[in-house]
Amino acid sequence: MARPSRPEKLSDQLPGLFDLLPPWEEDDRAEVLVAKVVFPDGPSGDFDYLVPACLAGRVQPGQRVRVPLGKGNRLAVGYCVEVGSRPVGQRQLKPIGQLVDERPLLSPAMLRLTQWMADYYLCDWATVLETVLPAGVRHRAGLRLTTFWELNQEALAKLDLATLPPKQRLVVQILREAKEPLTAPEIQRVAKCSAGPITALHRKGLLKGRRVRIRRQDILEPPEPRQPNLPLNPDQQKALEIIRQVIHSGQHKTILLYGVTGSGKTEVYIQAIQEVLRFGRQAIVLVPEISLTPQTLQRFRARFDSVAVLHSHLTDAERHWQWERIASGKVQVVIGARSAVFAPVPHLGIIVLDEEHEASFKQQQTPRYHAREVALWRAAAEGVPLILGSATPSLETWYQAQQGHYLLVQLPRRIEDRPLPPVSTIDLRIENSGKKPLAISRPLYAAMRESLREGGQIILLLNRRGFSTHIQCPACGYVLKCPLCDIALTHHRTQQIALCHYCDYHEPAPTACPHCQFLGILYRGLGTQRLEVEVRSRFSGVPCLRMDTDSMQARGAYDRALEAFRTGKVRILLGTQMIAKGLDFPEVTLVGVVNADTALHLPDFRASERTFQLVTQVAGRTGRGPKGGRVLVQTFNPDHPIIQAAIRHDYVRFAQMELANRKAFGYPPFTRMIRLVVRGLRPEPTAEFAKLLAERVREQLGLVQPPAGPQMPTRVLGPAPAPFAKLRGMYRYHLLLQSSDGDQLRQAVRRATADLQVPENIQWIADVDPIEML
Ligand code: ADP
Ligand code: ZN
Numbered sequence: 001m002a003r004p005s006r007p008e009k010l011s012d013q014l015p016g017l018f019d020l021l022p023p024w025e026e027d028d029r030a031e032v033l034v035a036k037v038v039f040p041d042g043p044s045g046d047f048d049y050l051v052p053a054c055l056a057g058r059v060q061p062g063q064r065v066r067v068p069l070g071k072g073n074r075l076a077v078g079y080c081v082e083v084g085s086r087p088v089g090q091r092q093l094k095p096i097g098q099l100v101d102e103r104p105l106l107s108p109a110m111l112r113l114t115q116w117m118a119d120y121y122l123c124d125w126a127t128v129l130e131t132v133l134p135a136g137v138r139h140r141a142g143l144r145l146t147t148f149w150e151l152n153q154e155a156l157a158k159l160d161l162a163t164l165p166p167k168q169r170l171v172v173q174i175l176r177e178a179k180e181p182l183t184a185p186e187i188q189r190v191a192k193c194s195a196g197p198i199t200a201l202h203r204k205g206l207l208k209g210r211r212v213r214i215r216r217q218d219i220l221e222p223p224e225p226r227q228p229n230l231p232l233n234p235d236q237q238k239a240l241e242i243i244r245q246v247i248h249s250g251q252h253k254t255i256l257l258y259g260v261t262g263s264g265k266t267e268v269y270i271q272a273i274q275e276v277l278r279f280g281r282q283a284i285v286l287v288p289e290i291s292l293t294p295q296t297l298q299r300f301r302a303r304f305d306s307v308a309v310l311h312s313h314l315t316d317a318e319r320h321w322q323w324e325r326i327a328s329g330k331v332q333v334v335i336g337a338r339s340a341v342f343a344p345v346p347h348l349g350i351i352v353l354d355e356e357h358e359a360s361f362k363q364q365q366t367p368r369y370h371a372r373e374v375a376l377w378r379a380a381a382e383g384v385p386l387i388l389g390s391a392t393p394s395l396e397t398w399y400q401a402q403q404g405h406y407l408l409v410q411l412p413r414r415i416e417d418r419p420l421p422p423v424s425t426i427d428l429r430i431e432n433s434g435k436k437p438l439a440i441s442r443p444l445y446a447a448m449r450e451s452l453r454e455g456g457q458i459i460l461l462l463n464r465r466g467f468s469t470h471i472q473c474p475a476c477g478y479v480l481k482c483p484l485c486d487i488a489l490t491h492h493r494t495q496q497i498a499l500c501h502y503c504d505y506h507e508p509a510p511t512a513c514p515h516c517q518f519l520g521i522l523y524r525g526l527g528t529q530r531l532e533v534e535v536r537s538r539f540s541g542v543p544c545l546r547m548d549t550d551s552m553q554a555r556g557a558y559d560r561a562l563e564a565f566r567t568g569k570v571r572i573l574l575g576t577q578m579i580a581k582g583l584d585f586p587e588v589t590l591v592g593v594v595n596a597d598t599a600l601h602l603p604d605f606r607a608s609e610r611t612f613q614l615v616t617q618v619a620g621r622t623g624r625g626p627k628g629g630r631v632l633v634q635t636f637n638p639d640h641p642i643i644q645a646a647i648r649h650d651y652v653r654f655a656q657m658e659l660a661n662r663k664a665f666g667y668p669p670f671t672r673m674i675r676l677v678v679r680g681l682r683p684e685p686t687a688e689f690a691k692l693l694a695e696r697v698r699e700q701l702g703l704v705q706p707p708a709g710p711q712m713p714t715r716v717l718g719p720a721p722a723p724f725a726k727l728r729g730m731y732r733y734h735l736l737l738q739s740s741d742g743d744q745l746r747q748a749v750r751r752a753t754a755d756l757q758v759p760e761n762i763q764w765i766a767d768v769d770p771i772e773m774l
Contacts, residue, residue, distance in 0.1 A: 006299030034083035035059055035096060039124040040070055046081065046125070049748065050093040050463045059083055059096060062104030062111050066097045079129050081111060105133055110344065114379055117562070121367045122766045124750060128367050132342045134319045142317025148181035149198065153197075153207045172206070176203075183209060206597065224301035229274075230267050240411045243272045244405065247350065251395055252380045256356075257389040258647065260420060261620025262584075265389045269352045271304050272387065277304075277332055280351025281384075286371055288358040290578060294559060301337055302663040310336030310343065313555060338363060338371035341378065348382045356388035356397055357613055361773040370769060372397075387660050391620060392613040393652070395662065399669040414623075421591070421623035422616075423631040423647040425638040429477055429625040439531045440538065444592050444631065444632050452542060452571060454588030456627060460574035462531050462600050470601035473513035473521045477636035479601050480510070486665045488601040490723065501603040501773075502736055504720035521645045531574055531594060547575030580618040586625025591618050596635040596643055602724045603669045604773040608642045612654045615646035628770040629754040666713065668769070672742030674749060675770035677722060680762040684695045689762050690719035690733035693752070697737060700748035714739040723774045734773075742768075 033051035049067050051059050059065065061081050069076035077100055106114070106129070114132055118125040151172065161169055170191045175182060186197050191197070200225070201207045232240060239257060246253045258266045269753045273283040278663060292311045301307050308322045308331040320548070325331050327344040334343040338361045341351070352373050353361070361371040362659065372388065379386035388397055388406070401408040414420060431441040438446070451458055470488040471480040480489040482500035489498035491509055501507040512520045532546045545561055550559050558578075566585060573579055598613040615633060622629030635643055645654035661669050680686030698716050718735035725732055737745045749766055758764065 001286060006524055008225065009109045012465055030088060031085040032088050034084055034086050035065065035080045036066060037067055037080055038131045039069065039076055039078040040126040044124045050091055050095040051083065052095045054426045055096060055099065056458050058099060061108065062106040065521065065615055066100055068094050068097065079126055081125065093183045093222060105137065107344065109239055109381060113381065117369055119372065120492065120744060121369055121768050123367045128262050131367055134323060136316030136320035137323045137331050139316065141320045146183055147211050148183055149175065149187065149207050149209055150186065151175050152208045158538055167191065167193045168201050170611040171197050171201060189190045200294055205753065206429050209509065219604065225299060227302040229271060229630050233415065235411045235413060236264050236268050237284060239411060240271050242407065243385065244275055246385045247275050248448060250383065250471060252383050252385065254376060254386045254391060254406040256397055256406045256411055257387055257409050259389065259391060260414060261391045261617065262414040262624050263411035264415045266299060269387065269389065273333060273350060276404050278347030279346045282331060282345035282349045283333045283349055284340060284343050284345060285333060285335045286338060286353045286375065287335065288355050288360045290581060291355065292337060293562060297335065297697040300333060304333050307335060310334065310340045312337065328427065331694045337648050340376045341371045348384050348438050350385050352387045352389065354389045355389045357392050359771050366765065368767045371768065377690065392616050393653060395609060395658060399659060412523040418623060420649050421619055421629045421631050421635060423619050425647060426632055426634045427638045428634050428636045430476060432474060441634055444634060445538065447590055447632055451590040454589065457496060457585065457587045458578055458590045458592065459588055459621050460531065460572065460592045460594055461580055461620065462528050462574065463577050463614060471509065471521060472601065472636060473516060474636065475517050475518035475719065476516040478513055478515035485717065486753065487603050487605055490603055501720050501723045505719045519598055528575060529552060535572060537575060543570050544572040544574065545570040547573060547579050577614060580614055583621050584624055585621065587627065589627050589629040590623045592616060592629045593623045593633040596633045597637060600642065603767035608658055612642050616649065654694035662718045666738055670742050671738045674737040674745045675731060675734055675767040676764060677767065678764045679732050681730065684763055686731045687733055688733065689759060693764060694719050694735045696752035697748050
């Protein structure tokens with residue numbers, strides 16, 4: 001067999017690399033070991049490398065390796081994702097230079113998960129790996145190299161100690177007595193000397209140093225006083241019983257725990273988790289980041305011996321430490337936001353995903369994964385139950401339960417049979433007519449006064465994130481919609497058009513309402529800041545607090561604000577959706593929704609769903625204590641079926657109506673969607689490129705014609721300007737791909753972009769199962 005010649009150039013460039021390689025004779029083996037490597041900062045795709053004999057048995061999938069890359073053979077760090085043998089004699093492969101990690105950072109199961117993610121979310125495998133592995137783990141944060149010193153007994157035996165200076169003699173004596181290697185600071189502390197004597201002894205060959213990575217600090221949470229389990233009510237018992245059966249079946253099953261707000265879902269999670277712990281397994285509990293409050297954590301810490309919390313405020317070192325504790329199996333319950341779905345528990349027993357409808361489970365950067373989708377895959381792969389909990393399940397989840405793919409378990413009543421709060425509407429068409437409109441109408445104002453008089457607290461919700469230029473008639477509430485896409489048309493003042501941000505349909509902006517002919521069809525904006533000013537001036541002396549992403553920037557601000565509200569220091573809490581979710585304050589006797597329509601007419605096919613969820617969730621913040629509570633909803637559309645369903649707490653009715661609508665217009669859960677967003681510095685080339693991309697995708701999908709109508713099973717909408725048409729100086733266009741077959745869409749995008757020349761200053765991204773349409 002021909003012996004491969006030693007490549008001169010490589011060895012010249014990489015002194016030392018070939019020290020690791022076996023003698024070349026070894027390649028007389030019939031087979032060689034080959035590692036597949038992917039690069040986070042390099043070309044996409046995977047590359048084969050030879051595993052040199054000295055590394056055979058040491059290179060495993062999930063480890064990082066240093067390998068020569070490209071023409072210049074610069075050394076690059078990549079992830080080994082596969083190791084296999086193959087016959088010698090094919091293409092000559094470059095060898096792996098070094099191992100970066102002694103052990104794999106990921107288990108084979110987690111590695112498969114990342115491979116699936118890369119495939120499903122149309123991104124690079126290495127990008128997924130770097131997402132799954134926290135930076136602190138990759139950089140070994142919190143570990144530092146420390147030298148441990150011990151005596152070189154042989155050298156010492158040949159020496160008369162008396163010849164050493166006193167300090168050096170003392171150091172020898174200390175090490176002798178210590179019977180274990182010591183660090184320099186430890187020696188110095190006992191000997192009360194500088195580093196000098198240690199260095200001197202080392203030079204004389206009397207000390208041997210061993211470099212070891214140690215942890216800088218160990219962090220331990222103060223133990224929480226333990227609490228007993230609550231005795232379950234009959235509904236909870238029934239729910240737990242069903243979940244138990246799934247656990248004991250030893251098979252994967254997804255359970256939708258659909259329970260109204262305050263029905264005691266958390267207690268069911270806790271007792272279900274206790275069940276899997278009995279089998280020596282671990283649990284992962286995923287909650288929205290804003291629910292990671294001290295209150296939530298305390299509830300879990302009071303029930304389990306060892307809980308690890310993964311929140312966004314951890315330092316790299318803390319995260320690394322938590323990761324290792326979790327991987328070692330010392331942690332029973334991992335609680336965290338979406339990325340905790342990657343927690344390396346060695347024996348997964350169950351995954352719980354609370355508030356499963358929450359949009360924050362979807363990551364808004366590449367890889368744009370949804371924690372629910374990933375949890376589903378992981379739970380199925382590891383054969384364990386997944387519990388999805390919500391008072392307002394996403395329609396995707398609800399539909400799966402309706403189809404019998406998920407097990408539906410219900411908690412239809414609040415704890416102690418507390419009634420859900422009565423909800424009534426305030427008709428802004430009437431309240432706002434005539435005089436200068438205020439954010440808080442007369443009936444809401446009166447209710448607030450009453451609530452304060454009786455010692456209650458108030459939550460005011462105004463979910464306005466600055467984007468809402470839909471065209472609505474203030475007289476009759478009519479809203480202009482796209483005939484093809486059923487989403488609200490957006491008013492563009494400069495061109496005086498009403499534009500569909502999905503398909504680019506547009507018409508002249510009307511001057512009169514097409515429905516009631518009222519002149520003055522427009523929309524007035526109102527944000528939380530203006531609302532705060534109004535509340536402060538009309539309720540002077542009443543402590544009030546605004547909560548939105550702007551006012552909650554500082555670290556700990558959110559927890560402090562909630563604490564102020566809990567202790568009663570703040571009487572009126574106003575804010576965006578941030579205050580709508582999960583809070584449990586028994587003194588809240590009034591919830592006011594300042595404008596229910598802000599979410600209803602967002603240019604997004606999920607606008608109705610968001611509105612229903614928001615009103616229902618915020619309504620759930622009151623009536624949680626013995627004082628009871630009520631909800632007032634201000635709206636221009638009191639008769640809108642979605643608003644009506646929300647008022648009656650009627651999720652099932654809402655789901656029925658909205659699913660019918662989704663079906664008619666071909667939206668998820670009846671289709672799968674991929675959104676392609678094109679960004680560029682200048683508008684024309686960006687629009688051109690978006691058009692080219694759309695053409696190519698249409699071609700791949702066999703759609704030569706533009707969409708013919710709403711019922712098309714597979715269609716490509718756009719390109720159209722994205723609702724945020726300009727963001728951070730970049731022009732944005734998007735197109736929406738819909739099909740009942742998600743794989744078909746993925747393939748089309750892959751093929752359409754495989755050899756696509758992307759002009760300079762233009763980027764495109766793919767968002768699979770998009771949540772955010774702005
Ligand atoms: P959900 O998550 O469904 O909104 P929670 O789990 O927050 O509801 O429960 C609401 C309140 O009811 C909490 O204060 C909780 O401690 C209490 N609770 C839950 N289960 C019981 C029970 N079986 N008996 C008494 N109180 C309970
Ligand atoms: Zn349209």
